[in-house]
Amino acid sequence: MSDFTFTLNATDGAARSGLIETIHGAIRTPAFMPVGTAATVKAMTPEAVAETGAEIILANTYHLMLRPGAMRIERLGGVRRFMNWPGPLLTDSGGFQVMSLAKLRTITDAGVTFQSHLDGSRHELTPERAVEIQRQLDSTIAMVLDECLRFPATEAEAAASMARSMAWAARSKAAYGAPPGYGLFGIVQGGVHENLRADSASALCEMGFHGYAIGGLAVGEGQEMMLDTLEATVPHLPADRPRYLMGVGKPDDLVGAVARGVDMFDCVLPTRSGRTAQAFTACGTVNLRNARHAADPRPLDASCACPACTNYGRAYLHHLAKAGEILGATLLSWHNLHYYQSLMAAMRAAITAQNFQSFARRFADEQARGDIEPL
Amino acid sequence: MSDFTFTLNATDGAARSGLIETIHGAIRTPAFMPVGTAATVKAMTPEAVAETGAEIILANTYHLMLRPGAMRIERLGGVRRFMNWPGPLLTDSGGFQVMSLAKLRTITDAGVTFQSHLDGSRHELTPERAVEIQRQLDSTIAMVLDECLRFPATEAEAAASMARSMAWAARSKAAYGAPPGYGLFGIVQGGVHENLRADSASALCEMGFHGYAIGGLAVGEGQEMMLDTLEATVPHLPADRPRYLMGVGKPDDLVGAVARGVDMFDCVLPTRSGRTAQAFTACGTVNLRNARHAADPRPLDASCACPACTNYGRAYLHHLAKAGEILGATLLSWHNLHYYQSLMAAMRAAITAQNFQSFARRFADEQARGDIEPL
Numbered sequence: 001m002s003d004f005t006f007t008l009n010a011t012d013g014a015a016r017s018g019l020i021e022t023i024h025g026a027i028r029t030p031a032f033m034p035v036g037t038a039a040t041v042k043a044m045t046p047e048a049v050a051e052t053g054a055e056i057i058l059a060n061t062y063h064l065m066l067r068p069g070a071m072r073i074e075r076l077g078g079v080r081r082f083m084n085w086p087g088p089l090l091t092d093s094g095g096f097q098v099m100s101l102a103k104l105r106t107i108t109d110a111g112v113t114f115q116s117h118l119d120g121s122r123h124e125l126t127p128e129r130a131v132e133i134q135r136q137l138d139s140t141i142a143m144v145l146d147e148c149l150r151f152p153a154t155e156a157e158a159a160a161s162m163a164r165s166m167a168w169a170a171r172s173k174a175a176y177g178a179p180p181g182y183g184l185f186g187i188v189q190g191g192v193h194e195n196l197r198a199d200s201a202s203a204l205c206e207m208g209f210h211g212y213a214i215g216g217l218a219v220g221e222g223q224e225m226m227l228d229t230l231e232a233t234v235p236h237l238p239a240d241r242p243r244y245l246m247g248v249g250k251p252d253d254l255v256g257a258v259a260r261g262v263d264m265f266d267c268v269l270p271t272r273s274g275r276t277a278q279a280f281t282a283c284g285t286v287n288l289r290n291a292r293h294a295a296d297p298r299p300l301d302a303s304c305a306c307p308a309c310t311n312y313g314r315a316y317l318h319h320l321a322k323a324g325e326i327l328g329a330t331l332l333s334w335h336n337l338h339y340y341q342s343l344m345a346a347m348r349a350a351i352t353a354q355n356f357q358s359f360a361r362r363f364a365d366e367q368a369r370g371d372i373e374p375l
Numbered sequence: 376m377s378d379f380t381f382t383l384n385a386t387d388g389a390a391r392s393g394l395i396e397t398i399h400g401a402i403r404t405p406a407f408m409p410v411g412t413a414a415t416v417k418a419m420t421p422e423a424v425a426e427t428g429a430e431i432i433l434a435n436t437y438h439l440m441l442r443p444g445a446m447r448i449e450r451l452g453g454v455r456r457f458m459n460w461p462g463p464l465l466t467d468s469g470g471f472q473v474m475s476l477a478k479l480r481t482i483t484d485a486g487v488t489f490q491s492h493l494d495g496s497r498h499e500l501t502p503e504r505a506v507e508i509q510r511q512l513d514s515t516i517a518m519v520l521d522e523c524l525r526f527p528a529t530e531a532e533a534a535a536s537m538a539r540s541m542a543w544a545a546r547s548k549a550a551y552g553a554p555p556g557y558g559l560f561g562i563v564q565g566g567v568h569e570n571l572r573a574d575s576a577s578a579l580c581e582m583g584f585h586g587y588a589i590g591g592l593a594v595g596e597g598q599e600m601m602l603d604t605l606e607a608t609v610p611h612l613p614a615d616r617p618r619y620l621m622g623v624g625k626p627d628d629l630v631g632a633v634a635r636g637v638d639m640f641d642c643v644l645p646t647r648s649g650r651t652a653q654a655f656t657a658c659g660t661v662n663l664r665n666a667r668h669a670a671d672p673r674p675l676d677a678s679c680a681c682p683a684c685t686n687y688g689r690a691y692l693h694h695l696a697k698a699g700e701i702l703g704a705t706l707l708s709w710h711n712l713h714y715y716q717s718l719m720a721a722m723r724a725a726i727t728a729q730n731f732q733s734f735a736r737r738f739a740d741e742q743a744r745g746d747i748e749p750l
Contacts, residue, residue, distance in 0.1 A: 038694070038698045038700060039691070039694065040695060040698075040700045040701075040702045042700065042701055042702075043701040043702070043705075044702070045682070045702065045705065045706075046686075047682075067694070067697065067698060068669065068690070068693075068694045068697075072669070072670055072690070075670065076670075076672055076688065076690055076691075077672070082688075082690070082691050082694075083687075083691065084686040084687055084691075294443065294447070295447055295450065295451075297451050297452070307420070307422075311421075311459040312458075312459055313451065313457075315443070315447070315451055315457070316414070316451075316457050316458065316459075318443075319413070319414065319442070319443045319457075320415060322442065322443075323413045323415075323442060325413060325415045325417065326415075326417055326418040326701055326704060326705070327415045327417075327418070327419070327420065329701060330418075330420065330701070330705070331420075
């Protein structure tokens, strides 16, 4: 029970359904991880997050190391206890947000130094330190430090960056140790270059990780190029380890990636969209700020079992959005997370039933159908 | 069952405990009504509001008539259905907010015309229209339109304003009709002038209302003058009808007012304070933004059964406040409403047990004791 394991239960084409077991609980895959950046999934209680069906959440090392600080969280019993999330929790390494948020960053082979975007204080993140912080946070699944390249980049830039990331992965693994029931994931890099992706995957497999992430995608390359890169990368990853596509994505990204053998996802989209009145439904996205909903008593999605859809009409959700009320953010974040988790559950069921292809076709048809007619 | 009734169960000195029965459910008194300004108790789901022990909430006619509009809410089944609050709901008349929020308002004996603070649109509120809007909102308890005088005012100003309010009360009552199980409350005015308060109370009793509110207090006169005015007003109100002190207040205001025979309260303080990291506890107020809480794993109030106190430490609540996270507003609003409802329940129990005076003394002692020592 204290091992970190992955059991494959069913495959259907490249799509797979399985179970990750960790010291903090089990995760059915394909799995979507809601993002709790600063140790809270924005606008949601952890109980509500669990009610949507989430079995694992993600928190951001960059944000937590700056505020309230990794040592403070360690003394308070880890981020899961801090935020009252008893289940498994994954943290990124902090690298991605250092690149996107921090000021005056300097990257060398040693690691990265940067200034906090909050107060300008100076910090250093090395592969060893990134792993140490994630241990302090008591993350169930930690990620190796990697370099996140801007898109587009030349092949030479992508190759050099990937090589640095591979060296950092080896150092991350050496620093991590072997805490029982916890896991460390490597991250495949290499931009949109198939040969680099293959080399990166091979290098990581050689080192050996509990799981393999695919990083450096969803950075502006577009869905087609992302899915092509997945197709070129996944076959180089071992079948008996979970595969995690970082920072993705829209519902149709998830379906496309699961079809190509991905097991885990995280994205801010369901919660961020919830705070801007964008809802994901079986029939595509709905903007609840639109005046067409102002007098509409019908539920957002009549087939949805979430509180936003069972207890309220569109007119009320529209009203909350227009009035800037917090409850609007809560209800739509709840709905969106519920939709994402329902989509993952439907994909797991379709894989088990060996009809993933027809599921994916039906999904695309329903999305294309669009929202119900206005009243 | 379809009558609007008030049953007095126990008295202890001037303090009373009773039960209001309405078409939408019963309310134990003394009762505190959380404020749901725009048809949402800010940062809370209605289920969470009910879990704190609230049996009735308040919504603001001014805000709802402007957005989304009274007719729209009527077509959507009333504000209770709109916001999924199945229990009783009280609305104010809109007068107070016209005076405090609206632009370019003109008051005559006929009523008040004003411009919306949202879009500048012109509106009129007469006693008849204020009652009609509240019927459209399907408010369980409606309030007569009254004029809300600034403090301080001369006795002559207060007398003239009170006389206008009494004329408006009579017109409000005539317009309200007699919907079974619903109630209309009159509002005593007269500033801090005992003779005017007595005259106003007599005038309203002559008309006959389901309950009597005391308005025009908590406008800057201070607690002592407020309690003095209550003492001068309450004896002029009938014992067999609920008494409602509008817009009050801090926990010690509630205890002082219940001691003087008040049965109902509403105030934004618990929710507004929750959004600015101010918590009410048995040992006084606690500012969770204060650095002394940053590393403190202890609960906000070890004796409190709310989610903020049972699931989290002060360090986490401090972190949420510093990071501006929505969950911080939710948890502290929840705690504050839970504290207020627990205080009301404790007062009801003390009145029933005939020991309200010793309860009030213990309450004051605990409040004076202050927060627990820093770690």
